[in-house]
Amino acid sequence: MAMKGWVPAARPFGELQREMNRLFDQVFGKHFAAVGRLRAGYVYPPMNVWETDDHYIVACEAAGLAMEDLEVYVTGDQLTVTGRRASQVPETGVTLHRRERDSGHFSRAVTLPGPVDSAKTEATLSDGVLTVRIPKAPEAKPKRVAVQLETDGPDGEKKGD
């Protein structure tokens, strides 16, 4: 279940927006989705967030960005990705036929649903996808509780029958 009980701070209208996108995708087909600007509430970079027992994992589509173009912060339980995407088209001396790729500064923050251990956060960049692994704070991890069987006798057999 996506977004269970959790709306990122940056998207107060997440529900409406997602519904709009769903309708949009239904009408125009999934292949249109990559033209992000035409969809409602376009934010950059697009993010996927997953939760495991130990981590939150955040993936961002960040084509054309090198690690030095990116800054990743964890503040409290908030993850911020900022950076600058340089235009790769020369400013002068060229004839421009198409410009669909956005460039410029961006900053995006999401609030994670629980406390995290920011010191052990790892960020990797591979083929234009930024992946951030943020360990959950120890108190937020599920704890296994040993269950002991109650028995009436030392051998686990009931007495008195």
Add this chain to the structure above:
Amino acid sequence: MAKTLTTNTDPVNVPVHAESRTGELPECYFVPATDIYETADELVLLADLPGIKPDGLNVTVEDNILTLRATPAQAEKAPGEPLLEEFAAGEYYRAFQLPADFETAKIQASLRHGVLTIRLPKSERMKPRRITVKVE
């Protein structure tokens, strides 16, 4: 500078959605955002293909139709419970009609940080030639 006067060399028109020569089209696919610019010597195409590795990429030119297709590496299982899903991995497909005079044998393609760069050198005939004006 590199400005050309003609408009009929605009290579960006005619997205080819017909049956691809490189095989059947996937049922749904992403259309990568693309920048195209032209210098005196070449046409340069930049396409965003996040998540694509070089061996998943297929760029062809046939009958002056430049086709790019890309397939992401075998999708891994979701690493956990999804909380937010704004993008998905999938195939990319886009095709462009090129004007006739490119040195198709010398096309160069490179993939870096998820951006594909294709350089198409112009043939000699298409390069702008400076005409010296004599003042009499």
